[in-house]
Amino acid sequence: MIIVLKNGITEAEKANIKNVLSEHKFKLNELKGEESTVLAAVGKLAMDTREVEVLPGVERVIPISKPYKLASREFKPENTIIEIPNNRGQIIRVGGSRVVAIAGPCAVESREQMLEAAAAVAKSGAVMLRGGAYKPRTSPYSFQGLGEEGLRYLKEAGEKYGLPVVTEIVASENIPVMKDYVDVYQVGARNMQNFELLKKLGALGKPVILKRGLSATIEELLMAAEYLLSSGTDKVILCERGIRTYEKATRNTLDLSAIPILRGMTHLPIIVDPSHAVGIRDKVPPMALAAIASGADGIIVEMHCHPEKALSDGAQSLYPEQFDKLMRDIEALAPVVGKEVAHIRAPEAEKRADSAGSGQTGAGTKAICAYSGKRGAYAEQAIGLYFGDSVQAMAVDGFRDIFQSVVDGKADYGMVPIENSLAGSVYQNYDNLTQFEDVSIIGSVTLRIEHALLGVKGTTLETIKNVYSHPQGLSQCHNFLYEHKNWTQIDAVSTATAAALVAKAGSTENAAIASAVNAPLYGLEVIKEDIIDDPRNYTRFVLITANHVVGAGEKDAADAAASAFKKQSGEGVSPNMVSFVFSVSNEPGALYNCLGIFQEAGLNLSRLESRPIAGKPWRYWFYADAQLSPDHKDAEGYVRGILDALKAKAEDVRLLGVYSGQ
16 A cells, blocks of 8 residues: 655654554555655555554555556556656656657677767667677577676767666676666566566666566566565666567567556556567567557667677667668657657757857857747747847747757757737647646746738739738738738748748749848838737747756756846746646546636636647647736745645646746
């Protein structure tokens, strides 16, 4: 059973609870979460749970019927996210809406081999480097690995490219040697039920990838995970790598059905090893893509720069070009299944060099804020309104690129339009906020939108045949365009992009709906001003930043943005907005119960939107914006209480941000 302890429980009360449970032969494991502390009491139920519920300091008791207690969804309904730091200050997260790729050779063969392999997989998008220093082989005469020498090569290569290292542990005797080199331990299929190894490994508290045994059932895999969890670690990643069947066409049979089945049984993240599953190089990419489509949180694949010379598993190792193509395909597939691909963030010096060479506005030493479109876009104006001249604006091609640039470290911030007073919500960015869990909202700004009709010199209303603008720009000038029904309306990425396209075409048959600011920027003339339907046209932008960076993450970035905001808005500015996203079970009153939490907390909802959940027909995410009152002195604690209450009622919930806005 799981005993949830009350906040503020005394050490004496906790000790008393532990003594009572120990007397009834329960094995105890204390787990401290962000919101609460629980005691996992594992053993044969030899007492009435009501006897525990009445003990001082106990909030509630959750009985668990499954034989795998700590790994079950009964124990933890929400998905576990495993955090693995690299040497660049980034936290790599496995689980949630992310897709991670772990790649490298089967065995560490030499220093040069590992440096070459690490460079290749890092360039293509892997976030961790795999390689075997100790190799459990079927034949005693096969290559057994380089041991500690191989660990040194693996660690050196990983640190050079910001890749945490993953390697297999074959015996508990290797722990003293491996502990200083290894970021993530891998337990191979042969050792899945080596329970003494699992207990010692779990006691280290480090992340562990647990591979399914050759003939293991799904429940046996979860019971093996239970050994790790009950021994002390809470960082277990399950790995489906194929099981042994009568089929001989492939090395093993990849059981992709295990992914959705496990998803319903456990909160632990799940990755797939297609290399060992099929054992044939050209069969690995399609099975890797199938794994992502099935809901896997990532893949672990073998890649060798010269597989024909590999000392182990060369036939199933991808060439660098194949791995690069696979990663491009995963990038294309991820948005379809509502996920983002995790990347290693660019080094600071590389980011500055890229932005300086792109001809963006601002000095190269300033923080970078990404926006969608071209120079003169309303988003660029919003950046100026929020930051003044304290940041460098960087244009990208689309809304999703803003989020990806922030996650990858190419930009410190992103300025994202979220709603317009006339045209309504920018739904694409609500979807992006769901898919990109490694960003948070840290500010907002409202900009008045004033559209004009722009064209090259000599353009008149009579010469125009085509008008370019962002779809919202077109909708906001509906009445004006209705008077010119013969014009063909053409969508552009942004209003500034529309101006750039018209300037490039150089034809009097084209015009753009954009801010008059764009006219001098692109050598255009203002044909007609104030063409908007309603002068009370405002767009609200949210400012996003990465939340998976150690030391310069969400809080530090939020402080920096708040400082810039205060300079523009005046001192004394405190958080006045909070944003959540949550989903509810498909039953009567589920949404009503969640909304009641806001009412009970006295929190004024200013916006509620719903968006379809990818892969779940007729299921929805709900986005809630709420206004914080100046009376909420401890905004962080107040919001945490609401978040805890939502977690008890909703299926899934995430805090998007607590921030200042205008």
